Amino acid sequence: QQPVQSPQAVILREGEDAVINCSSSKALYSVHWYRQKHGEAPVFLMILLKGGEQKGHEKISASFNEKKQQSSLYLTASQLSYSGTYFCGTESLGTNAGKSTFGDGTTLTVKP
Amino acid sequence: GAVVSQHPSWVICKSGTSVKIECRSLDFQATTMFWYRQFPKQSLMLMATSNEGSKATYEQGVEKDKFLINHASLTLSTLTVTSAHPEDSSFYICSARSEGLGSTGELFFGEGSRLTVL
Numbered sequence: 704q705q706p707v708q709s710p711q712a713v714i715l716r717e718g719e720d721a722v723i724n725c726s727s728s729k730a731l732y733s734v735h736w737y738r739q740k741h742g743e744a745p746v747f748l749m750i751l752l753k754g755g756e757q758k759g760h761e762k763i764s765a766s767f768n769e770k771k772q773q774s775s776l777y778l779t780a781s782q783l784s785y786s787g788t789y790f791c792g793t794e795s796l797g798t799n800a801g802k803s804t805f806g807d808g809t810t811l812t813v814k815p
Numbered sequence: 816g817a818v819v820s821q822h823p824s825w826v827i828c829k830s831g832t833s834v835k836i837e838c839r840s841l842d843f844q845a846t847t848m849f850w851y852r853q854f855p856k857q858s859l860m861l862m863a864t865s866n867e868g869s870k871a872t873y874e875q876g877v878e879k880d881k882f883l884i885n886h887a888s889l890t891l892s893t894l895t896v897t898s899a900h901p902e903d904s905s906f907y908i909c910s911a912r913s914e915g916l917g918s919t920g921e922l923f924f925g926e927g928s929r930l931t932v933l
Contacts, residue, residue, distance in 0.1 A: 705858075715820040735922065744821075744908055745859070790858060792922065802849070803922060805859045 704728065706793045708806035715781050715813050723776040723809045725791030734774040734793040735803070736765055738787045745790060748776070778811070786813045818842060818923055819911050821925030829933055836894045836928045838909030844889035849922075850882075851906035853906045864910075865871075865892040899932045906930075 706727045737745035751767035762779040790801040818841040846867045851859040864872040871884035892898040909925040
């Protein structure tokens with residue numbers, strides 16, 4: 704079942720913050736986040752496996768709620784290089800071999 | 816870090832011909848690889864799961880005779896689009912997950928292959 708991402712699009716000024724959400728109707732095994740630039744393959748950002756987990760790298764972080772049905776990606780003090788489409792990928796409990804389903808994506812545009 | 820390589824990165828072919836796309840894991844073994852299709856401004860849609868040494872598992876609505884998948888070794892999976900038609904034009908991406916101890920669960924994506932059928 705495909706996760707639901709929101710918002711569909713965000714436009715920011717450099718230095719502003721953004722939050723992207725990813726929700727599932729069922730508890731998940733894991734959620735992972737990717738950024739894709741136009742014409743390129745997605746690039747891995749991070750994966751969350753545990754309920755209540757939060758992790759981050761530099762100014763990008765993510766959380767996974769206790770029920771493991773919702774994750775948020777936080778982009779702090781955005782840079783021009785953050786522009787792209789962000790996808791969350793999810794693995795449901797019981798899914799075999801790490802099969803992932805992706806949300807429709809959130810297009811982030813950072814302007815100077 | 817682990818790298819997945821796809822080839823070719825783009826291909827243009829005539830309607831009715833077949834096209835093969837390769838996906839290689841360069842520094843790790845992958846018993847399972849995944850093939851996705853992505854239309855412009857849309858999400859990645861999983862087409863099939865490629866299993867080394869056995870038949871691929873196709874998602875609902877994906878024609879297995881149209882999209883032939885072969886996973887002959889632990890580092891190579893191929894997707895062949897048979898008798899391609901203009902509606903098959905798309906961005907095809909493969910991914911693989913490094914397995915074993917120390918694996919982070921990260922999915923490594925190939926660079927993608929853009930297919931244009933005239």
